[in-house]
Amino acid sequence: MLSGKRIILGVTGGIAAYKAAFLLRAFQKAGAEVRVTMTPDATRFIGVETFSSLSKHEVAVEVFPENQSTTDLWTKHISWGEWGDLFVIAPCTANTLAKIAHGISDNMLTATALAARCPLLICPTMDGEMYEAPAVQQNLKMVKEHGYHILEPEEGYLASGLEGKGRLPYATAILEKSDEIIRNAQANGPLAGKKVVVTAGPTREHIDPVRFISNPSSGKMGVAMAEAAKQMGADVTLIHGPVSIPKPTTISTIEIESAAELFEQVKAHANADIVIMAAAVSDFTPAEKHNQKVKKDNSDSALKLEQTQDILSWLGNHKKEGQLLIGFAMETENLLDNAKAKLKKKKADWIVANSLSESGSGFQSDTNAVHLLNASTDHRFQGTKKEVARQILAHIFN
Numbered sequence: 001m002l003s004g005k006r007i008i009l010g011v012t013g014g015i016a017a018y019k020a021a022f023l024l025r026a027f028q029k030a031g032a033e034v035r036v037t038m039t040p041d042a043t044r045f046i047g048v049e050t051f052s053s054l055s056k057h058e059v060a061v062e063v064f065p066e067n068q069s070t071t072d073l074w075t076k077h078i079s080w081g082e083w084g085d086l087f088v089i090a091p092c093t094a095n096t097l098a099k100i101a102h103g104i105s106d107n108m109l110t111a112t113a114l115a116a117r118c119p120l121l122i123c124p125t126m127d128g129e130m131y132e133a134p135a136v137q138q139n140l141k142m143v144k145e146h147g148y149h150i151l152e153p154e155e156g157y158l159a160s161g162l163e164g165k166g167r168l169p170y171a172t173a174i175l176e177k178s179d180e181i182i183r184n185a186q187a188n189g190p191l192a193g194k195k196v197v198v199t200a201g202p203t204r205e206h207i208d209p210v211r212f213i214s215n216p217s218s219g220k221m222g223v224a225m226a227e228a229a230k231q232m233g234a235d236v237t238l239i240h241g242p243v244s245i246p247k248p249t250t251i252s253t254i255e256i257e258s259a260a261e262l263f264e265q266v267k268a269h270a271n272a273d274i275v276i277m278a279a280a281v282s283d284f285t286p287a288e289k290h291n292q293k294v295k296k297d298n299s300d301s302a303l304k305l306e307q308t309q310d311i312l313s314w315l316g317n318h319k320k321e322g323q324l325l326i327g328f329a330m331e332t333e334n335l336l337d338n339a340k341a342k343l344k345k346k347k348a349d350w351i352v353a354n355s356l357s358e359s360g361s362g363f364q365s366d367t368n369a370v371h372l373l374n375a376s377t378d379h380r381f382q383g384t385k386k387e388v389a390r391q392i393l394a395h396i397f398n
Helices: 015-029 040-044 048-055 073-083 094-101 108-115 128-132 134-145 171-187 220-231 259-268 311-317 335-345 385-397
Strands: 006-011 033-038 086-092 120-124 154-157 163-167 195-200 205-208 211-213 235-240 252-255 274-277 284-286 305-307 324-331 350-355 367-373 378-384
Touching: 006 015, 006 048, 006 073, 006 108, 015 033, 015 048, 015 086, 015 171, 033 040, 033 048, 033 073, 033 108, 073 108, 073 385, 086 094, 086 108, 086 171, 094 108, 094 120, 094 134, 120 134, 120 171, 128 134, 128 163, 195 220, 195 259, 205 284, 211 284, 220 235, 220 274, 220 385, 235 259, 259 311, 274 311, 311 324, 324 335, 324 385, 335 350, 335 367, 367 385, 378 385
Parallel strands: 006 033, 006 086, 086 120, 195 235, 195 274, 235 252, 274 324, 324 350
Antiparallel strands: 154 163, 205 211, 284 305, 350 367, 367 378
């Protein structure tokens, strides 16, 4: 269940902070991607470089880091709060627990906790007498009332040399609790019970067995849309062309090659509640397809083409009652005008438009900058394709 999930791991300033490195690795072995945020005191127990090396991500500590002038640094807690599927604070000291209970955000960890749109799992870890203190128990009660999840500490030998309740649970227990929380969140997500079909990647229109017409689509955006829908609770089917990127293991996938094959599969799944046409479908196919390789000496210099089926238009004309149709538009000029025209012509509910001429956007890139349009609104989203996919669906369905 944690495969493909995004975990924010919060580490606070207790002796058990060193155990968070093992927890991070356990999340990764379970298939999750992990980002780490630490309180300043946590860095006195274990170095930032340890978590940076293990997670392959920058570790966030301060809201306003010194010697860094990037304009979006101070909004990192917002983007991380949108990125995560689950925020796990392990270990969580009494000090950080009190801050979360009372809405104090004086470091990156506590600010991200306030900004997070995902569930929050707190693993309180401290000396036994501290854990039983009335103020701590009151704060635990408050965070539960806020809707946060608590994994109670275990009993055993503590750093103080005493026996008591306050030890950080083993990584297996934290992973099991995380899995349970994510499952429940998906079961109650905005797309729970909905059937979603997503198309992704390029199509290939063969001239002969070794040559074809295609495009550079990687399928990254379509796969990101499928994963985002899955994380919101949907039953997702991904129909994809030839892609080299890893295919999600928790989503049902159907592989096609040509636009005609894609059309047949879309028709077969056209009863879905939501259809997301993110595939880069070839507009033309050779009028004649050769069974054997065409030799250069025997070939005609002109290649005759005919139009492929306009799948988005077909979906718009055959849309069932209550069905939502989301199309994609890749443009090289007049982005918004062309996207608005496509929205109307194809009878789509939404169009996601991006431009090949914009830096960090389009084919092959891991990032994207898009406009999400319907008949009356235009919203712009930018970030990694995974982040943009989540922003698109969150805007439409939240």
